[in-house]
Amino acid sequence: MSEKVKFEIRNVNLHYGDFHALKNVNMDIMENEITAFIGPSGCGKSTFLKTLNRMQDFEESARVDGTIKMDGTDIYKDMDGIALRHTVGMVFQQPNPFPKSVYDNVAYGPRIFGIKKKAQLDQIVERSLRQAAIWDELKDRLNKSALGLSGGQQQRLCIARALAVNPDVLLMDEPTSALDPISTSKIEDLAVELKKDYTIIMVTHNMQQAARISDRTAFFLLGEMVEYGPTAQLFANPSDPRTERYITGRFG
Numbered sequence: 456m457s458e459k460v461k462f463e464i465r466n467v468n469l470h471y472g473d474f475h476a477l478k479n480v481n482m483d484i485m486e487n488e489i490t491a492f493i494g495p496s497g498c499g500k501s502t503f504l505k506t507l508n509r510m511q512d513f514e515e516s517a518r519v520d521g522t523i524k525m526d527g528t529d530i531y532k533d534m535d536g537i538a539l540r541h542t543v544g545m546v547f548q549q550p551n552p553f554p555k556s557v558y559d560n561v562a563y564g565p566r567i568f569g570i571k572k573k574a575q576l577d578q579i580v581e582r583s584l585r586q587a588a589i590w591d592e593l594k595d596r597l598n599k600s601a602l603g604l605s606g607g608q609q610q611r612l613c614i615a616r617a618l619a620v621n622p623d624v625l626l627m628d629e630p631t632s633a634l635d636p637i638s639t640s641k642i643e644d645l646a647v648e649l650k651k652d653y654t655i656i657m658v659t660h661n662m663q664q665a666a667r668i669s670d671r672t673a674f675f676l677l678g679e680m681v682e683y684g685p686t687a688q689l690f691a692n693p694s695d696p697r698t699e700r701y702i703t704g705r706f707g
């Protein structure tokens with residue numbers, strides 16, 4: 456397991472207006488690991504995930520207190536939100552490719568960064584699609600619309616699009632919940648491969664998925680992070696009775 460802390464999270468509270476959605480969350484997220492967030496619907500998993508790249512900047516009612524440091528830098532006080540979101544990329548539940556060609560989807564971010572040379576863009580597109588394990592499937596369809604791909608292919612394309620701008624971290628919000636078992640398994644294999652180079656943080660409703668691929672798991676309930684630890688330990692020997700009830704399906 457990794458020794459290096461990527462995110463140091465201290466006393467994080469989040470309010471949407473008067474609603475207290477995250478209650479004093481403290482945790483260290485380790486570099487080059489897959490960290491899974493599990494918990495019942497509405498417990499704050501997505502909300503917490505989005506605090507890590509300041510997506511809440513776009514929610515007028517959201518207020519974040521506490522400290523989140525990435526590689527020792529306070530991401531709320533000492534980083535620009537746009538720069539942060541380039542370093543901390545995100546993949547969503549529903550694949551959301553742009554209505555453009557496969558190539559233009561992947562080249563989109565690099566072009567915004569000012570890369571114009573075709574040879575350089577070609578290289579980035581190929582590298583990103585290879586990293587997302589979809590180059591062989593798409594190399595002859597680069598100029599075809601991304602909307603014509605299967606859901607599973609679209610999701611890997613979205614991962615390639617996120618990787619094209621050289622992030623350090625990938626946030627994945629239920630990335631396989633809209634996919635069939637074969638596509639799900641491809642994304643899981645991909646996540647395990649990608650953790651060698653990236654830090655991956657994944658919200659999942661699928662506890663088998665968390666158990667299969669994550670190094671550490673955090674269990675959330677009603678805005679509180681109830682338990683966090685090595686995945687094997689959390690599933691085999693949870694220390695909090697609420698975690699045990701949830702993972703054994705005896706909840707509610």
Ligand SMILES: Nc1ncnc2c1ncn2[C@@H]1O[C@H](COP(=O)(O)OP(=O)(O)OP(=O)(O)O)[C@@H](O)[C@H]1O
Pocket residue numbers: 471474476494495496497498499500501502503514516
């Ligand atoms: N923009 C918002 N404004 C107000 N309340 C919100 C907003 N976004 C989320 N909430 C509330 O915050 C709580 C946590 O929501 P969140 O989406 O983080 O939960 P979740 O655990 O990811 O749920 P799910 O598994 O269903 O996606 C919920 O009660 C939700 O209704």
